[in-house]
Amino acid sequence: MDRPHDVADPTPRLATLPPPAAGPVAGCPFCPGSEHETPPERWALRDHGPADGPGWRVRAVPNRYPVITPPEGAHEVVVNSDRHVAAFWDLGPEEAAWAARGWWEREHALARDARRTFVFLNQGAQAGASLEHTHTQLVGLPLDPPRLAAREAAFLGGPCPLCADLAAPGDRLVAEADGLVAWCPEVPPLTAVVRIAPRAHAPRWDRASAEALGRLLGGVMRAAAEVVGTDAANLWIHLGRADGPDAVHWHLEAIPRIGTLAGLELGAGVYGLVVDPAVYAARLRNALASPGAGG
Ligand SMILES: [Zn+2]
Ligand SMILES: [Zn+2]
DSSP states (O other): OOOOOOOOOOOOOOOOOOOOOOEEEEOTSSSTOOOOGEEEEEEEEESSSOOOSSSEEEEEEEEEESSSSSOEEEEEEOOOOOOOSSSSSOOOOOHHHHHHHHHHHHHHHHHOOSSSEEEEEESSGGGOOOOSSSSEEEEEEOOOOOOHHOOOHHHHHHSHHHHHHHHHGGGGEEEEETTTEEEEOSOEEEEOOEEEEEEEEESHHHHHHHHHHHHHHHHHHHHHHHTOOOOOOOEEEEETTSSSSSSSEEEEEEEEEOOOOOOHHHHHOOOOOOOOOOHHHHHHHHHOOOTTTTT
C-alpha cells in the first residue's frame, strides 16, 4: 500500500456516495411512489397498501434489464429499503435485517427452479452499480458458475476449510454476533476481502441467520470502507445448492473496491495481497470500535 504512485489513482475516495435523502427522489425507480417504474413485485415486506404501491419496507422485483430470463433462469432485484439510501451501512441494523430477510426469501424461491442461485450487491460506480438507491441482485442460473464450482470442490476435497479457519482466526477476527463470525481469511481471494459465515457449519442459510447477517453487515462494510478509503464495494454470498452436498459452508464475502486488477491478475490469475490479513483485521476492529473516526 506504500508503493509510490505517479499516475492518477483510479480509486474513488470516501463520500462519493450521497447521504440518505430526506424523502423519495424524483426519477429513482426504487423510491416509494415509483413502483410502476419496475416490473410487478414478487415479494415485499409491507406495512400496508396493495402490491405495487407504497407501504413497503423491502421490495423484490424482476430486473428490468436481466442477464438471464425465464425459462432458462431468473434475475431479480431486492430494493433494500424504502428510503433512498446509497450506502448500505446508512441503513439501521433492523432495516438491514429486513433487507437480508428479503434476500433470503427470494433466494429460497429462486432455488426451487435454478441449478444455482447467486446473491450480490454492487455499491458505487466503481463497483458496477448503475442506480444509487441501495439494492441487491439475485440470479438463478441453469449452470454451475466456475468460481462456485471450484469453491464447492475445495469443500468436498477434505475437512471444511472454513471450519478450520474459524476454529482459530486469532488476530484475524473482526466481529462476532448471533452465531456469525466476521474475519479476514488467511488466504483471501482478493486483497481486503472480509468473510462472514456461521460459526456452526451449514450449507445453506435460514431466515434467522440471514437477518443476523444483515445486522452485522453494515458495520463491517462501513469499517472496511473507512480503512481502505473508498465507499464503492461489492459483496456476494456463496450458498450450497438446495439439493447439494452438506460439505459446503455458506459464507458472504465483502470487498471495498481498492485499486484495479492489472496484468498479473487478469492474464495469469495470480493475485498479490497489498495488506496482510491480520493487519487489515486490526484496522477493521479499530474502525468498528470508533465508527466515523476514519471517515
Ligand atoms: Zn430511490
Ligand atoms: Zn464448515
